Structure formats: structure tokens, C-alpha cells
Amino acid sequence: MTTPAHTGAPGGVDVPVAAPARHLYVHLPFCAHRCGYCAFVVETGGLDRRDDYIAAVICEVEQRCAEIGVLDTIYLGGGTPTLMRPRRIARLLRALADRTARAAEVTVEANPETVDGAQLDALRAAGVTRVSLGAQSFRPRVLERLERRATAEQVEAAVRCARRAGFDSVGIDLLFAVPGQTAADLEGDIARALALGVDHVSWYELEIKPGTALERMGAAPPDEDDAADAYERIVDALTAAGFEWYETANFARPGHRARHNMAYWTAADHVGVGVGAVGTAGGLRRRNAPGVDRYVAALRAGREPAHAVEALDADTRRRERWMLGLRLADGVDTSRVGPPDHPVALDDLEDAGMLVRDGARVRLTHRARFVQNAVAGRLMDFAA
Ligand SMILES: C[S@@+](CC[C@H](N)C(=O)[O-])C[C@H]1O[C@@H](n2cnc3c(N)ncnc32)[C@H](O)[C@@H]1O
Ligand code: SF4
Known part of the structure; x- marks a missing residue:
């Protein structure tokens, strides 16, 4: 809620x-x-x-x-x-x-x-x-x-x-x-x-x-x-x-x-506190500003420290989850993360021995992990 x-x-x-x-x-x-x-x-x-x-x-x-x-x-x-x-x-x-x-x-x-x-x-x-x-x-x-x-x-x-x-x-x-x-x-x-x-x-x-x-x-x-x-x-x-x-x-x-x-x-929600800290929770990314003196002065005065909040849309979050998940030996849980931008590339990459599918999970093979960015680029439109 x-x-x-x-x-x-x-x-x-x-x-x-x-x-x-x-x-x-x-x-x-x-x-x-x-x-x-x-x-x-x-x-x-x-x-x-x-x-x-x-x-x-x-x-x-x-x-x-x-x-x-x-x-x-x-x-x-x-x-x-x-x-x-x-x-x-x-x-x-x-x-x-x-x-x-x-x-x-x-x-x-x-x-x-x-x-x-x-x-x-x-x-x-x-x-x-x-x-x-x-x-x-x-x-x-x-x-x-x-x-x-x-x-x-x-x-x-x-x-x-x-x-x-x-x-x-x-x-x-x-x-x-x-x-x-x-x-x-x-x-x-x-x-x-x-x-x-x-x-x-x-x-x-x-x-x-x-x-x-x-x-x-x-x-x-x-x-x-x-x-x-x-x-x-x-x-x-x-x-x-x-x-x-x-x-x-x-x-x-x-x-x-x-x-x-x-x-x-795995893109779990996390809170960041202190100067320069970044956290992502509930689809919002919050970045605290740098500067210890300003930070201490704000909190001493009972104010919130200077920070910026960015709302992440569903596509941005899905792409981030894919990008992060492909870095993991355990891969991406598609039942949680959703499909890649180019699902058909999953078949091509599987045929080429670059990934394995295990139920809902998509994992890069050992050799594909060395060229992970190229593989990710076939699955997702990261510049979008
Ligand atoms: C927050 S940093 C610093 C932690 C601690 N102050 C230190 O210097 O060991 C954590 C790690 O990020 C890595 N790191 C820092 N700057 C980096 C850079 N420019 N490129 C790649 N890794 C970096 C270092 O391995 C470092 O130990
Ligand atoms: S400046 Fe500080 S945080 Fe950065 S690498 Fe050196 S010790 Fe670590």
C-alpha cells in the first residue's frame, strides 16, 4: 500500500x-x-x-x-x-x-x-x-x-x-x-x-x-x-x-x-541515508545531495536533507531488472521481471549456446557471461 x-x-x-x-x-x-x-x-x-x-x-x-x-x-x-x-x-x-x-x-x-x-x-x-x-x-x-x-x-x-x-x-x-x-x-x-x-x-x-x-x-x-x-x-x-x-x-x-x-x-527495494546516498523503493529513486555541512544543518533544524526524487516507469524498471539479472549466475526470473524487449532473441541466443532457460529463469552460459553487454543488447533496447 x-x-x-x-x-x-x-x-x-x-x-x-x-x-x-x-x-x-x-x-x-x-x-x-x-x-x-x-x-x-x-x-x-x-x-x-x-x-x-x-x-x-x-x-x-x-x-x-x-x-x-x-x-x-x-x-x-x-x-x-x-x-x-x-x-x-x-x-x-x-x-x-x-x-x-x-x-x-x-x-x-x-x-x-x-x-x-x-x-x-x-x-x-x-x-x-x-x-x-x-x-x-x-x-x-x-x-x-x-x-x-x-x-x-x-x-x-x-x-x-x-x-x-x-x-x-x-x-x-x-x-x-x-x-x-x-x-x-x-x-x-x-x-x-x-x-x-x-x-x-x-x-x-x-x-x-x-x-x-x-x-x-x-x-x-x-x-x-x-x-x-x-x-x-x-x-x-x-x-x-x-x-x-x-x-x-x-x-x-x-x-x-x-x-x-x-x-x-535483484532490484529489491532499498533505502539510502546520508550524503550522496541513493535508494530505490516503490518505483521511486531518491538521491540525497552531497555536502556534509548542508546535510547536518538541515537535519539539525528538523528539515529533510536536500534530495531529488525520480519516478521510474514500469519499462525502465523492467529493463534495469534484466540488466542486473543478467549479471547474476542465477539469471533473471522472468515470472517476476517480465519479458525482454525482444523475446524472439531468447530462442536465437539459446540455439547459439549463449543462454539456458530453466522454467521461468533465463541464465547466461559461462561463455556468454564474458560478452554479457552484447547479449543484453540483443534482448533489450537499453538506449530507449
Ligand atoms: C565505495 S568504494 C571504497 C571503499 C573504501 N573506501 C576503499 O577505498 O577501499 C568500494 C569499492 O569500489 C571500487 N571502486 C572504487 N572506485 C572505482 C572505479 N573508479 N572503478 C572501479 N571500481 C571502483 C573499489 O574496489 C572499492 O573498494
Ligand atoms: S577516496 Fe575514500 S572512498 Fe574513495 S577509494 Fe579512496 S578511501 Fe575509498
């Missing part, structure tokens, strides 16, 4: 409030410095505003309590959430405790150079169940190119401490297609990543984003074929080591898929 409510969006439009979502993203934007490839909503410096920021986030959660149901997943992302220190994260999780399911997955993104054993123990005690450590690479040259602060040794120490702290899942993030990254660099990263014995690996292709230091330096992405070879090598090595390749860029030991991210990929 939906009820009309004032959103406080610029221009003051009335939009329906979604049925309560079971997934909450909290953006914690503080960073010690901006890495060379990063285009996220981040603020460097001004750490004296962290208590005010957490108080403002708690106010936003209270303001939006009608949108937030019993939470199955909470994701604290950044920014560098671990710069908030465990006591502020504990304060936030206490404020959410009444709406958090008993078996909820609570993830924190952690920068390895910002955590030690005592802090990881404190995060575990505060109710964090899953930690995702930003490694990006283990090769000093690559880390330098990315302007990363954590060394390979700090990543390894953080994984050991996280294990000792007893998190349900410990994961790392890595990058490939970094300008200047050689095949030997990649092999080194694969070997060290596997030696860590983590439960989850996200291995993203680096995007050179507008406005980043990498872009300003004129860094060129590697040749497309080299990037494709690197990707294939990563998939082969991780699957051979027992990881499930469950999403285009994500690998998990059995039982360790990221439930929060699965909610995004």
Missing part, C-alpha cells in the same frame, strides 16, 4: 512513500585523502564533524521510518566508514537495533590502514557481521598509481585481525585494468588474494571516471583485449579455487554471497 507524503524535495513535490524496505545503505563519506581513481561522494578533512554527522544520519532514519521496515541487511559504505571509529558505528547500530532482524547481515567497508585488532573486535561486538576490506592490489607500483595508502602487508594484517574478531564473512575488493598493471602484477594479485583465505572477493574493472586525478593525468585504459584476458584469468583462477562466480565482478565461497548486494541486483 502507498500513501502520499511530502518529500521535501527541491520544488516540494508530493510523491508516494514506498512499502517498508528491508535493506538500508548508510553513506559515511569521510576519507583521509581522495584516491586517484575515486569519484564517490567523499569529504577529506573536517573529522571534527563526525559526531554531528552520525547524529544527523540517525535523524534521517527517524524522519524516514515509514520507509524502513525490519532490516535484513545494513551496509555501511563510504567514504571510509572505519574512519568513524567503532564507537560511532556502535551508536548508529544501537539506533537501528529495534528495526534490525535477528539474523541481519551488517556490512562495514574497511580501509586496512585504518583498523587494528581492537577496532575490529569492537566493530564485531557492535553487531557488524561482515567486513569488506579495500585492497585494490598487492603490488606497490599499482597501489602507487591508484594513490592508495594501505600496503599489501596492512591488508594481510587486517584480514588476520578480522578473522580473529570472528566476523561471519571477510571479503576484499580488488581492481584490474589499472593503467600500467602487467600480467605479472595480476598473477601476483591473484596469488596473494587466494592465499588470504577470504570468503568473498569483489574484483572490479577500473573505470577512469571524469574529474579524478587519473583522468586529469590522461591515464589511458588498457587495450580491450588485454582487459578481457585479465578478467577471464581472474574468473578461471577464483572458480578453480572454489569461489562461486555469482555476479559479474563478485565471487563467494559457498554461503558467503553478499546479501545486501544481492538485494540491489
Whole structure:
């Protein structure tokens, strides 16, 4: 059921409030410095505003309590959430405790150079169940190119401490297609990543984003074929080591898929709070504006933070669901998502060995997952 409510969006439009979502993203934007490839909503410096920021986030959660149901997943992302220190994260999780399911997955993104054993123990005690450590690479040259602060040794120490702290899942993030990254660099990263014995690996292709230091330096992405070879090598090595390749860029030991991210990929409703946070619920996509000072001032004054709301029509949602679903090893549930724009292409792609149909489910074959965008382009009119 939906009820009309004032959103406080610029221009003051009335939009329906979604049925309560079971997934909450909290953006914690503080960073010690901006890495060379990063285009996220981040603020460097001004750490004296962290208590005010957490108080403002708690106010936003209270303001939006009608949108937030019993939470199955909470994701604290950044920014560098671990710069908030465990006591502020504990304060936030206490404020959410009444709406958090008993078996909820609570993830924190952690920068390895910002955590030690005592802090990881404190995060575990505060109710964090899953930690995702930003490694990006283990090769000093690559880390330098990315302007990363954590060394390979700090990543390894953080994984050991996280294990000792007893998190349900410990994961790392890595990058490939970094300008200047050689095949030997990649092999080194694969070997060290596997030696860590983590439960989850996200291995993203680096995007050179507008406005980043990498872009300003004129860094060129590697040749497309080299990037494709690197990707294939990563998939082969991780699957051979027992990881499930469950999403285009994500690998998990059995039982360790990221439930929060699965909610995004299956287009489940989710609420985003904090500066720059994005959420989609009830057919509406809401984006909070960046700017910690404005955010804190608005919430302190009892106002809603600046944000924009976009209504997603049924075709846009259906296309998004297809695009996201094709990234998953489990594929698309057509009984929930609806047909593609070109259903006849399903037969052609099936005959060509690019997809399999299993009841209402459509899944790409292993080889088609390497050319997923081309396959998706045969099924859907994404430019429409
Ligand atoms: C929100 S970010 C940052 C989390 C944390 N602050 C860190 O630096 O590790 C989460 C992940 O997105 C990935 N990422 C960030 N910028 C990217 C880019 N330009 N291209 C591809 N992946 C990127 C990185 O692997 C990163 O660990
Ligand atoms: S990559 Fe992570 S640590 Fe670096 S600026 Fe972006 S959010 Fe901060």
C-alpha cells in the first residue's frame, strides 16, 4: 500500500512513500585523502564533524521510518566508514537495533590502514557481521598509481585481525585494468588474494571516471583485449579455487554471497541515508545531495536533507531488472521481471549456446557471461 507524503524535495513535490524496505545503505563519506581513481561522494578533512554527522544520519532514519521496515541487511559504505571509529558505528547500530532482524547481515567497508585488532573486535561486538576490506592490489607500483595508502602487508594484517574478531564473512575488493598493471602484477594479485583465505572477493574493472586525478593525468585504459584476458584469468583462477562466480565482478565461497548486494541486483527495494546516498523503493529513486555541512544543518533544524526524487516507469524498471539479472549466475526470473524487449532473441541466443532457460529463469552460459553487454543488447533496447 502507498500513501502520499511530502518529500521535501527541491520544488516540494508530493510523491508516494514506498512499502517498508528491508535493506538500508548508510553513506559515511569521510576519507583521509581522495584516491586517484575515486569519484564517490567523499569529504577529506573536517573529522571534527563526525559526531554531528552520525547524529544527523540517525535523524534521517527517524524522519524516514515509514520507509524502513525490519532490516535484513545494513551496509555501511563510504567514504571510509572505519574512519568513524567503532564507537560511532556502535551508536548508529544501537539506533537501528529495534528495526534490525535477528539474523541481519551488517556490512562495514574497511580501509586496512585504518583498523587494528581492537577496532575490529569492537566493530564485531557492535553487531557488524561482515567486513569488506579495500585492497585494490598487492603490488606497490599499482597501489602507487591508484594513490592508495594501505600496503599489501596492512591488508594481510587486517584480514588476520578480522578473522580473529570472528566476523561471519571477510571479503576484499580488488581492481584490474589499472593503467600500467602487467600480467605479472595480476598473477601476483591473484596469488596473494587466494592465499588470504577470504570468503568473498569483489574484483572490479577500473573505470577512469571524469574529474579524478587519473583522468586529469590522461591515464589511458588498457587495450580491450588485454582487459578481457585479465578478467577471464581472474574468473578461471577464483572458480578453480572454489569461489562461486555469482555476479559479474563478485565471487563467494559457498554461503558467503553478499546479501545486501544481492538485494540491489535483484532490484529489491532499498533505502539510502546520508550524503550522496541513493535508494530505490516503490518505483521511486531518491538521491540525497552531497555536502556534509548542508546535510547536518538541515537535519539539525528538523528539515529533510536536500534530495531529488525520480519516478521510474514500469519499462525502465523492467529493463534495469534484466540488466542486473543478467549479471547474476542465477539469471533473471522472468515470472517476476517480465519479458525482454525482444523475446524472439531468447530462442536465437539459446540455439547459439549463449543462454539456458530453466522454467521461468533465463541464465547466461559461462561463455556468454564474458560478452554479457552484447547479449543484453540483443534482448533489450537499453538506449530507449
Ligand atoms: C565505495 S568504494 C571504497 C571503499 C573504501 N573506501 C576503499 O577505498 O577501499 C568500494 C569499492 O569500489 C571500487 N571502486 C572504487 N572506485 C572505482 C572505479 N573508479 N572503478 C572501479 N571500481 C571502483 C573499489 O574496489 C572499492 O573498494
Ligand atoms: S577509494 Fe575509498 S578511501 Fe579512496 S577516496 Fe574513495 S572512498 Fe575514500
